[in-house]
Amino acid sequence: MTIPILICDDSALARKQMARTLPKDWDVEISYATNGAEGIEAIRAGKGEVVFLDLNMPVMDGYEVLQIVQQQDLPALIIVVSGDIQIKAHERVKALGALDFIQKPVSADSISNILQEYGILTLTQGKEIEDTPMIKVDLRDACQEIANIAMGQAADLLAKLLDVFVLLPIPNVNVLEVSELTMALKATTESSQVSALCQGFIGAGIAGEALLLFHDSSFEDMAKLMKLDTAKDTSTQVEVMMDTGNVLIGAFxxxxxxxxxxxxxxxxxxxxxxxxxxxxxxxxNSEKWQRTLAMEINYRIEDYNIQCDLLLLFTEDSLPTLNFKLGYLLD
Structure with missing residues (x-):
C-alpha cells in the first residue's frame, strides 16, 4: 500500500536532499510544503501520513505544526529534520508528539534506521522513488540551508556552555552591493548602540569577514551567564564580546x-x-565592504535580554568557488 509522505521545509535544497535520501524501494507518494501552514493543509488533505518536518520556517514554524497536530489529533507521524540540534529542541519536539529527530544534513542510513525502528518502512520490490527534477535549487537557497545548519551547530555550543535555549531565526542570505549592505546592517538592530568585533577568514578560493554586532543592552545578562562579576567595566565587556564571538564565529x-x-x-x-x-x-568600515555575499543570523537567548547579530561577509571573488563547491547540490 502506497504511503503518502510529506516533506515540509522552506529550503528547496533540504527538500531535494530529503527526497533523495529516502529508501529507493519504499512504496510512497511524496508531497512537498514550503512552510508549516502549507504542511497542515497537506496533512488535512491526507498527503502526510508520515511527515518530515523542519523547525525554522516562515509563516508557521515546526513547533506550531506539532502543536496543531497534537491539539487536533491529526493523522500524521512526524519526524523532525532540523539543523537546530540543541538538546532542549529535541526535548520540546518530543513533548509535542514528534516521533523522532534527525539532524541535518540528513543521511540515508539515519532515515532508514528510524523508519525501520518504528515499523513504517514497507519496501516494494522493483518500485523506486522517482527522482526530483522539479525541485530547482539556486545559489542563494543552497547558501541559506548551509547557513541554517552552521547556525544550529553554533547555537548548540552556546546553549551547552551557558545552559540556555537559543532562539534561532531563518538565516537571511543575499548578494549585496555596499549600499545594500549598509541598509542590511542598519536593519539588523533596533538598538541605538552596539559594540562590534570582526574576524577575517580565508580558505582555498574563499575569503571574507565575520562581523558580530553585540547589543549593548545584552552585556549585563551575558556577564551573569558567564559568571563574571560585573558588566560595567571595559575589560569585562570586551571579554564577553570575545568569548561570544569565539563560540559563534568559530562554530559557524x-x-x-x-x-x-x-x-x-x-x-x-x-x-x-x-x-x-x-x-x-x-x-x-564601508571602504572594505564592497559587493559581497552576506549570511545574516540574529541570535537571541530565551528568557534573557541578550541579542547579537552575526554576519558572514564573503568577498565577491569567493562567489565562483562557492558556486563550484555547491554545484553538486544544485544539479
Missing part, C-alpha cells in the same frame, strides 16, 4: 567548512567599535 565557520569540505584559517578577532551606532560602524 566550522559548520560551513564541514559542508563545503574545506578548511578555513581565522585571523585574530578585532574590536571594531564600542557603544557606537550602526551608522558610525558603517562609516568607519
Amino acid at each position: 565557520l566550522n559548520g560551513i567548512s564541514e559542508q563545503l569540505d574545506m578548511s578555513f584559517s581565522q585571523s585574530h578577532p578585532v574590536v571594531l567599535g564600542r557603544h557606537c551606532t550602526v551608522n558610525d560602524l558603517i562609516n568607519d
Whole structure:
C-alpha cells in the first residue's frame, strides 16, 4: 500500500536532499510544503501520513505544526529534520508528539534506521522513488540551508556552555552591493548602540569577514551567564564580546567548512567599535565592504535580554568557488 509522505521545509535544497535520501524501494507518494501552514493543509488533505518536518520556517514554524497536530489529533507521524540540534529542541519536539529527530544534513542510513525502528518502512520490490527534477535549487537557497545548519551547530555550543535555549531565526542570505549592505546592517538592530568585533577568514578560493554586532543592552545578562562579576567595566565587556564571538564565529565557520569540505584559517578577532551606532560602524568600515555575499543570523537567548547579530561577509571573488563547491547540490 502506497504511503503518502510529506516533506515540509522552506529550503528547496533540504527538500531535494530529503527526497533523495529516502529508501529507493519504499512504496510512497511524496508531497512537498514550503512552510508549516502549507504542511497542515497537506496533512488535512491526507498527503502526510508520515511527515518530515523542519523547525525554522516562515509563516508557521515546526513547533506550531506539532502543536496543531497534537491539539487536533491529526493523522500524521512526524519526524523532525532540523539543523537546530540543541538538546532542549529535541526535548520540546518530543513533548509535542514528534516521533523522532534527525539532524541535518540528513543521511540515508539515519532515515532508514528510524523508519525501520518504528515499523513504517514497507519496501516494494522493483518500485523506486522517482527522482526530483522539479525541485530547482539556486545559489542563494543552497547558501541559506548551509547557513541554517552552521547556525544550529553554533547555537548548540552556546546553549551547552551557558545552559540556555537559543532562539534561532531563518538565516537571511543575499548578494549585496555596499549600499545594500549598509541598509542590511542598519536593519539588523533596533538598538541605538552596539559594540562590534570582526574576524577575517580565508580558505582555498574563499575569503571574507565575520562581523558580530553585540547589543549593548545584552552585556549585563551575558556577564551573569558567564559568571563574571560585573558588566560595567571595559575589560569585562570586551571579554564577553570575545568569548561570544569565539563560540559563534568559530562554530559557524566550522559548520560551513564541514559542508563545503574545506578548511578555513581565522585571523585574530578585532574590536571594531564600542557603544557606537550602526551608522558610525558603517562609516568607519564601508571602504572594505564592497559587493559581497552576506549570511545574516540574529541570535537571541530565551528568557534573557541578550541579542547579537552575526554576519558572514564573503568577498565577491569567493562567489565562483562557492558556486563550484555547491554545484553538486544544485544539479
